[in-house]
Amino acid sequence: MDAKYSPQQPHQDELDREQLAEFAGLFEGLRRIEYPAHPSEAILRAYIANRLADSPEAGRVGATFRDARAFQGFLQGRVPYWTRSDVAIHVLTCTRCQERVAYLRARRWQLLGSARQVSTTGTRSWWRRFAWGALGAAVAAVILAALWLWPSSPLSPACWIEERCWSEIIQESPTKGSVMVVYRRGRF
């Protein structure tokens, strides 16, 4: 059964029966507590956004169990700084903070939802702009190709072949006799 995750559950019935209820006793002592102090809204926001550290210093071990002094502070409900575990356990057992966290989470969820929607719309309009640009370029390319590949007989005759753009005048020269002089009219 140690296969990679796949959405198909081969033994769903068996899994649903496995409820681990025999471990429930480990949570029996949990109850609501009246706390004299509560984490600030800034702390709760940081907690919800996963920005609250387990320890204010470097290191991965949670601060609550680092030394006897920190642990005594935890036991007396006086924490010098709120670690992630401190806030989690406080909220788990404090009705007031549970409501605050539920409200902040709902707002965050709403904001993230609208941000995602805007981002999707932005992506869509970017694609629309890209599609229109591609279409315009294709049309221009077709026109240029048509002009380039059009048969050698043009649509209208060129003036310099059909219309006279010059004048021919016969002049008498004393040495050469009659000479035809060509005068250009306009641009040749």
Added chain:
Amino acid sequence: MEIRIELARLAYAENILRCTNEPPEMVEDLLSLDGELEKARRWFAFAEAKRRFDPNVVRGLLVYLFSHYASPEFDPHKREQLVREIMEGRVRMRDLTIERLAGTRLRWEHIFRLVGRQFNPTREKEKIKALYNQLYASASAVPRTEVSYGR
């Protein structure tokens, strides 16, 4: 004081889930100040199992435990948000807390998604119980061959 020690044990369990826990031998005295050494040792069995077996599977069992038993009340809204984040791969086990999981009643398919693979929960649970018996049954004042986790 007893309730605070109880909460300290849960905080320690949460640390096991996030891999920020001290070794059991370092905190055994602190976490049994109310005389509930056996309760502390049940969590220590998870910490030790993480050392010996696949740590992510042990963490997956903890996620399931927290989501089902850390709160007697089911919170469908909280569950919906968390399940969506799990299925979209936007949350990892190290992001989770006991409070975030309480009342969400996750299914095993969600746990497998978090862990990254499937496993047999019954077999893994039995391994942890066997490890507990191996570690602590002989150390107990009253000799026994089996420890029941139920009450």
